[in-house]
Amino acid sequence: MKYKIVIDSCGELLDRWKTDEKFESIPLTLTVGGEDIVDDESFNQAEFLEKVAQCPECPKSSCPSPERYRQAFDCDAEHVYAVTLSSNLSGSYNSAVLGKNLLSEDKPEQKVHVFNSCSASAGQTLIAMKIEECEEAGMDFEQVIKTVEEYIQSQNIYFVLENLETLRKNGRLSNMKAFVASALKIKPVMNGTPEGTIAQLDQARGINKALVKMVDYVVENAKDSAEKVLAITHCNCASRAEIVKEEILKRIEVKDVVVLDTAGVSSMYANDGGIIVSI
Structure with a gap:
């Protein structure tokens, strides 16, 4: 080989x-309420999301x-x-x-x-x-x-999540200002920095408006897109991922597109309904 x-x-x-x-x-390995779940081919996303929703403690990964x-x-x-x-x-x-x-x-x-x-x-x-x-x-x-x-x-990576609690409680948003607008249904548009940390780019009221803003950032920053592959990962929201894909492809040409459902770790951090885009 x-x-x-x-x-x-x-x-x-x-x-x-x-x-x-x-x-x-x-x-x-993912831990939810004292139970360890190995993130391998046996991972069941639906069961995992249900356990997370029912558990008062924040899930963790090792x-x-x-x-x-x-x-x-x-x-x-x-x-x-x-x-x-x-x-x-x-x-x-x-x-x-x-x-x-x-x-x-x-x-x-x-x-x-x-x-x-x-x-x-x-x-x-x-x-x-x-x-x-x-x-x-x-x-x-x-x-x-x-x-x-x-x-x-x-490479650029962007994401819009329904729920930031897991990222926040696990200390992954340490460089972000405290986010307390959930009651107003404000959804931040996030990106990965060149150093591999997480930053907030923008925000919008409601997830659909946040996704529109995310698409704008994807398109604006996609240099030489015709030579690149677009990847979209979603947590239990295939139709939302399809809409995001269609909106991006209306505006830029890419070499190929892959759309994937999140495995365990990404499911834990993205939470139900999260969308991640990389190009």
Whole structure:
């Protein structure tokens, strides 16, 4: 096997990757009311969202161990790449780097690179797609790393959520001003910063108006869009995702579009009805 792509479970897998040995998802663990839920192929989004809605405590996530990453990296692939959640949002990146270092003690010849996505969810999916594209084009290991790191710097991610409580209570909005407008149904338009933190771009009254503003930001900042893939991830709101896709495609041309339902970690943070867009 020439290459392998390891992606932590905040990044959604394309359907074709789920049966491809070149791809492996490393699960985070979600905790709701004292119950641990492994974010793997057994994850049931509907059950999870119901448990979150019924639990007074905020759900939490814990990252994979360095040993779990080491096991994933220890394979017969010539080139191994990992794509993790932003290091400013999770310990997954540091854990993967430790896993790489553990493996290098036993197999110093194994080529492994860990990408800090500076993103999450759909952003990670697109990064894995870029790695795949580079490898299939026959690039060497160092060239893939350089190309993908540049791609990460050019990537934009935006999201509109029905509910910010999980992000707020888990300290992921530390750089944002306190958000207390929920009674007015004010919905913020959020984005990922180049450093991989979360910022508020704008806000609107009601989710539909917020989505319109998000689409405006996507279109305005999408440079060279015809050469890029658009990814839309939704939490239990496929029709909303379809509307967002159609509105974006009315205004810009893209190379391809993928629309995915959130896996566990993204479901936890996006909450029911959340939309994430990356390009």
